[in-house]
Amino acid sequence: MPRRKSMSEPSGFEIANRLFFRLYQCSNLLHKNGTRYMGDFGATTQQWAVLGALARPLVREKGMSVKDLIEFLMLSRQNLTAVLDRLEARDWVERVKDPEDGRSRLVRLTSEGNRTWDAMQGTIEAFYAQALTPLNDAEQVQLYQLLDRLRDGLNDV
Amino acid sequence: MPRRKSMSEPSGFEIANRLFFRLYQCSNLLHKNGTRYMGDFGATTQQWAVLGALARPLVREKGMSVKDLIEFLMLSRQNLTAVLDRLEARDWVERVKDPEDGRSRLVRLTSEGNRTWDAMQGTIEAFYAQALTPLNDAEQVQLYQLLDRLRDGLNDV
DNA sequence: TTTGATATGTCAATTTATTGATATAAAATT
DNA sequence: AATTTTATATCAATAAATTGACATATCAAA
Numbered sequence: 058m059p060r061r062k063s064m065s066e067p068s069g070f071e072i073a074n075r076l077f078f079r080l081y082q083c084s085n086l087l088h089k090n091g092t093r094y095m096g097d098f099g100a101t102t103q104q105w106a107v108l109g110a111l112a113r114p115l116v117r118e119k120g121m122s123v124k125d126l127i128e129f130l131m132l133s134r135q136n137l138t139a140v141l142d143r144l145e146a147r148d149w150v151e152r153v154k155d156p157e158d159g160r161s162r163l164v165r166l167t168s169e170g171n172r173t174w175d176a177m178q179g180t181i182e183a184f185y186a187q188a189l190t191p192l193n194d195a196e197q198v199q200l201y202q203l204l205d206r207l208r209d210g211l212n213d214v
Numbered sequence: 215m216p217r218r219k220s221m222s223e224p225s226g227f228e229i230a231n232r233l234f235f236r237l238y239q240c241s242n243l244l245h246k247n248g249t250r251y252m253g254d255f256g257a258t259t260q261q262w263a264v265l266g267a268l269a270r271p272l273v274r275e276k277g278m279s280v281k282d283l284i285e286f287l288m289l290s291r292q293n294l295t296a297v298l299d300r301l302e303a304r305d306w307v308e309r310v311k312d313p314e315d316g317r318s319r320l321v322r323l324t325s326e327g328n329r330t331w332d333a334m335q336g337t338i339e340a341f342y343a344q345a346l347t348p349l350n351d352a353e354q355v356q357l358y359q360l361l362d363r364l365r366d367g368l369n370d371v
Numbered sequence: 372t373t374t375g376a377t378a379t380g381t382c383a384a385t386t387t388a389t390t391g392a393t394a395t396a397a398a399a400t401t
Numbered sequence: 402a403a404t405t406t407t408a409t410a411t412c413a414a415t416a417a418a419t420t421g422a423c424a425t426a427t428c429a430a431a
Contacts, residue, residue: 204233315377
């Protein structure tokens, strides 16, 4: 039988329950308010995540395979294909043949995609600043490190 | 100009970027692996969240209005209606007239919904335990308290 | 009592997200 | 050379998720 310091102290199950419910709420708000905040660009949080993955220093020139994008973003191939189709239709990304592997195609930002991503930075920065108002720098570091471990745990389930 | 202790230390923007990307990944994994884990019951994480809200001590008998559910779960009315329709079709929840407000309808678990929720508890507990393997008790408390604040920040954006 | 606010529902359009099955082409292995 | 694995794509079905517009019933207030 689990021992607790007092009756009012939550059990391990209750703590877990609160944790995942908060995660659920944050997830809903991130997509809802994040997409609304990006309204000027008409980009959803999903598209934002894909652009962000492709805009990273070493990826920006070479691009990234669909397989690596799936693993990085942690979503399904069928879903990512649809998102990439929409991004390609807007001329923000392009799929080019991988010179090192004929099966693979590299996804990368177009020049238009690069410009759009750069233009988004101010809005993203403002969104971050507003959403993180209740947390100071040390707490933000603490939170992302804890989320790191939670992600690993969720990934192994 | 921001002062940093060393060149390798991440800027405030980079910390925020990591934080929201981890949240994005955790969100994807929660829904993907959570729904898969609940496969035996055929319940998605959304349905799970609704059932959990309705199964809370003071709500279980009286039920809860759609309005309050929307605020609690932080999703849109149109979306919640569709989820409730599916849950009602499975005879897990029912909508009854609020005796105190003729405009309002109270959503509550059916007896079948109550049985299903109780039967789910073991699976939920196992899911929590597996996903939280990398975090000890104190870290779990720390994480849910930080997520609490992040939710408030995200809500005000 | 009329007027306005509230609670819910519905319809439409679009995007996201999953699993499962199937197909094709290229690489790697036997 | 034949087989297997890998990378991607596609089609289908289903569930979720948003905004916007509109409808209806009820409550509350002027």
